[in-house]
Amino acid sequence: MNKISNFFKVATLTAAALSAIPAVAATVLTYGEPGPNRGARAGATKWFAQEVNKRSGGDLKIDIMWGGALFKSNASRQSIAAGVVDMGTIIPDYFPKEMVSASLTNLPFENLDPWVGLKANYEHMQSPEVINSLAEQNLAFVSSYMLSSVIILCKGDAVRSINDIKNKKIRGVGTFGKIFGDLGANLVSMSIYKAYQGLGNGLLDCSQGYMSATIALKQHEAADSLTKLNWGIYTGLGMYINKKSLAKLSPSQRKVLDEVGADFINHIGQNVVKADNKAEHLLTQGINGHKLEIINLPAEDSAKLYLASQSHITKWKNEAQKSGLDGKAMIENYRKFLTKYSQERDLKGYPWTR
Template sequence: MAAILTASAVPAFAATVLTYGEPGPNRGSRAKATEWFAQEVDKRSGGDLKIDIIWGGALFKANASRQSVATGVADMGTIIADYFPKEMVSYSLTNLPFKNQDPWVGLKASFDHMKSTDITRNLAKQNLAFVTSYTVSDVILMCKGDAVRSLADIKGKKIRGVGVYGKIFGDLGANLVGMSIYKAYQGLDNGLIDCSQGYKSSSKALKHHEVADSLTQLYWGIYTGLGMFINKDALARLTPSQRKVLDEVGADFIDHLGRDVMNNDNAAIKAMAAGINGRKIDIFSLPSADSEKLISAGEPYIAKWAKNASKVGLKGKELVANYRALLTKYSKERDDKGYPWFR
């Protein structure tokens, strides 16, 4: 009897569960990567730490993600820097059109940048902490009607553009339309926009190929300014071992996602060119001279970012220089050693 009482008095094991708000749907390579992250946290913690992903903007929309995670609407969530140009200026650096089209290189550089002391301190003031980065790969244009074959074709088109990329489309004569990527399907379908700034596998996951006629590869920068963040109070409530697991999975996520994005991007291009459910789209590549013009057009915006960062207490020019150095570092590592999953 005593043995029974003793056993029944032992409290049941209760895992810590973190709610995760995701504005996007549960499909595509990024969604699968998010599920991998949650599964790895569960596995490596021995079930002690779990992540409950709430999909499709049920907890908050993309344009409310920063304040929602900061105030505890969710413990964690995906934040897209371009929706918060002032508050997330530290992260928006990684969305600028630097001369890099390699997702893995961009992810590694972005991760190191966001884990730096100055950025960590800046985020802490907003009750946020960085966990890891996503990438939606290099920027493309999905268009309905006339395709974009050169920079001259951009003039006069109604384009959904985001961040500096969108501003440069505007500089080239496009009529910019403010719209979430999650609304681009309807925008293309009803003619509100002619083209949408997109990303290969992400655009396929969002089914933009169903309403677009062409895809233009721009060979212009990589988009890594969206990532996983955690409410600083929620992070403080975790045990040291739970925090260690979160940190380790966040670091390993970079290699996992980098490999998957490259594989899925290649598969997406092939699938859309071959035809999905009988619908093919035309694939175009911008001439290299035009791509170089786009990269050059981004330099004034990079300089402007440095000035704006300095206004909020960050060392703007130093951060730009450090980020360029990180891109060079990981490009060299790839060239010398190959990608981690091939070593």
């Protein structure tokens, strides 16, 4: 009996000791997002975090800080590079010199297909030139968002032709904004997250925007019209990670992050198409009494916008070359990627329909 009693005592003590050993904690990556916790992009970001958690078996988690809680859009690059957060969203157009390699796909190339643009951008971002340029800033690319076709929201007089852009106070960003300036607009420096107030208080006549983001940012409440410019898409908005944070991950964790980053392209491509169609329908029908006039810019005016874009593509090439990059080759390769994925879509359809 004593032997049996001693056996159970030892077993009990062993079990207690084992239970006292803490489980290996999951690695948690903090993520800084300047946008609000609503809308298509927020939903996609949540999907990314959920997939990372699921595929890693809970070994890798992402903690998202919404609404610019830790840094604003114009401080994202340096904040992520300095380790204020491990990961975050960067809009390269806020950093034209430092992130010239990543801003190529924010130029108005002749493509209006979200999935094609995302796939071409993802391949561009995997090129050695881009990887090395980002590494010098303690950054690495993870995946891309996209904001669909560029639209313009106006309070008061609408933009029905490119002639209507002249003398309007317009919030613009990147090359699209600069071209509004070329066409005679009075550019106003303002974050997209403040455009609601700008339209409401008269600081802005119009604001460059994106279809589904209009509802997420509630800008339909402050505008009267939305003009579809049919002029390129904006795919250079991306997820980036601090290089040191990336280096601390285990091989299996890095593999999960890479796989989810690649799959995110198809996920968000499908979602953007759906979200834009839904947003246009809702904005046309009206939301809580707020109804926008939806205008399609005439095809000849869209062609003029593309023509006005060419000098800026050339300027990007020259700036890239000043940074030691082969700007000409990068533009040629990106155009090839756009053709490649346009042909894949035409032959096979979208991945989610195969």
